[in-house]
Amino acid sequence: MTYQERISPVDGSVTWRGTFAEPQQVSLSIERGVHAMASWKGVAPEVRAGVCKRFAERLRIHARAIASMISTEMGKPYWEAESEVAAAASKVEHTLDALRSRRSIWSDENAVSESVVRFHPIGLMAVLGPFNLPLHLPGAHIVPALLMGNGVLFKPSEKAPGVGDWIQRAWDEAGLPVGVLQTLHGGAEVARQIVNSTSLDGVCFTGSYRVGAELHRMLAGRPECMLALEMGGNNPLIVDRVSNLTAALHVLIASCFITSGQRCTCARRLIVLDNAPNRDLMRRFAESIPDIRVGLPFDTPGPFMGPLVSTEAVRAVLAAEERLETMGAVPHVRCQQFTSHPNLLGPGVWEVSGEGVEDQEVFGPVATIEYVNDWDEAIASSNRTRYGLSAGLISDSREHFDRFVNEVRAGILNWNSPTTGATGKLPFGGLGSSGNHRSSGYFAIDYCSDPIASVQSPVLTQPPQLPQGLDLVFGNFRDGK
CATH class of the missing domain: 3.40.605.10 (Aldehyde Dehydrogenase; Chain A, domain 1)
Incomplete structure (x- = not known):
């Protein structure tokens, strides 16, 4: 033993x-x-x-x-x-x-x-x-x-x-x-x-x-x-037109990086409708990374992200970033391993094209950005995965949400709420x-x-009408006798 x-x-x-x-x-x-x-x-x-x-x-x-x-x-x-x-x-x-x-x-x-x-x-x-x-x-x-x-x-x-x-x-x-x-x-x-x-x-x-x-x-x-x-899952988060960019930024950070990206429902893929306001939002998202407090669980002031569960987990995330770069992805922000602690890892954000990116769950604080031209491309890209756990939409459009909830394949479909936002009052599961x-x-x-x-019946009774072919069997019996 x-x-x-x-x-x-x-x-x-x-x-x-x-x-x-x-x-x-x-x-x-x-x-x-x-x-x-x-x-x-x-x-x-x-x-x-x-x-x-x-x-x-x-x-x-x-x-x-x-x-x-x-x-x-x-x-x-x-x-x-x-x-x-x-x-x-x-x-x-x-x-x-x-x-x-x-x-x-x-x-x-x-x-x-x-x-x-x-x-x-x-x-x-x-x-x-x-x-x-x-x-x-x-x-x-x-x-x-x-x-x-x-x-x-x-x-x-x-x-x-x-x-x-x-x-x-x-x-x-x-x-x-x-x-x-x-x-x-x-x-x-x-x-x-x-x-x-x-x-x-x-x-x-x-x-x-x-x-x-x-x-x-x-x-x-x-x-x-x-x-x-x-x-x-390899969860998508579609970024559509929104008026409240600050609220959108919160949904992005909470979706991608809570629990240091170690939740199955974390957003891994940001599918962004390509327009000037969304380009600005992605710039703000990447620029916010250094201001996300990463530290030990009991630090004061408290961190948003703690250390990953092991040094092996850190190595796996860094290896995933290397694969992204090999496939032609462009880093907006690379994951930074803290010299003060080997398990502390800052978030990474990479820009990719829709083709050639491996469909794998990276269990850590890494998000990819893919720009698409229209709503049809956004739906198609969201569904370009064998997984189907969680998906999100940031949008001011009810019409777009109606399409999203009917066409995106996932067990959790959130609108203007983090992909990690689950409640015990609802089912939780993936496709x-x-x-x-x-x-x-x-x-x-x-x-x-x-x-x-x-x-069930507490009293055993003969049915009022016998099936055909049983008249000779039961013809001489009446009232159970």
Whole structure:
């Protein structure tokens, strides 16, 4: 048994020390989860809801400590980590509302029988969490799964194991029975062993397309195991004519560079209608880059962007910029690696043409600008990607928004709001290589339960009219005798 450590990308401190799950531990946890879930699904729904509400309370009570762990472990500014804790706590109320509106028992009666729809848990589910929102995104699956009566095996990102332990602690303090939620630390091998178990009934994953596609292949031939994938995107933001350039600048910066560009919904491609005001807006955008405060999470005054999650992430972003230059892109601003800290990276903005640019998600603070001549080109360029998670439009035109929302292919379509602007009151999911038609967010309750149909009657009666061909069978019987 080898002890592992998570070293903070912020200050080099050890944020977590422990062991990765061994194969025997994974097998035991799966067995324990199956048994614990069998009891948990029989608990009254209002009792399960009470546990979920107490979980939200624990998050609020421990909010400062959890936010500090998020910032220290993955690098985002403290103010942003506080917002993540608040969003994770609010997820409970949103899920309870989704349960009432989407998963309540309903029925329809006629003179003979009653038709009823109930919703049952799917069974034992695995949640494989990401590093970028290590509290909120796992909770987007865990909360509805537990509320519906499922058991959960949770593998946090190995880049955020301390946050994973906080999640487990908060549920334990909320009174969740032992074994219903189990946290298993580790990397890809632990995830593979969990997913390969035939006792598993569902897998929820947030991360890259490469890993999501591997999970899909692993579950090939197992249609009985539900798979929900959220796999990022190469997201476009169309810049149309606007009167408020300052507000447009805010949408651009928030879309491209929040969380240091490490959100799956960040805008990667700015599709700009070519006119003089928009050229001026792009100039202001590029000139604003040096004034965006980049620093450590607890600096005063607080930064807008913190360090990237690892030096490997920094190298990947810088390598992506090199590829852009090789393809003929022109730098307006290059990403600048801070000499004071190897994981601090300033934003980069590059101008490209529509042809020859690779369709890859660069998970960091890099945005490209592509000028187009008209609205048709803008729509075509937006859709020139195999992904389809998030897309945005900055425009004063309702007519253009109506075209945008009907013609751009993405699961999130925002107008005059950052591409990263998602709410727990709406579904969250992507099209194309961004997902597999399992929207999370408000709709996560759907894939955490199965609809069960019943036609029922408390009294057994013979139908008033027999089907043809049965008269000889039932002709001598009357009134059930």
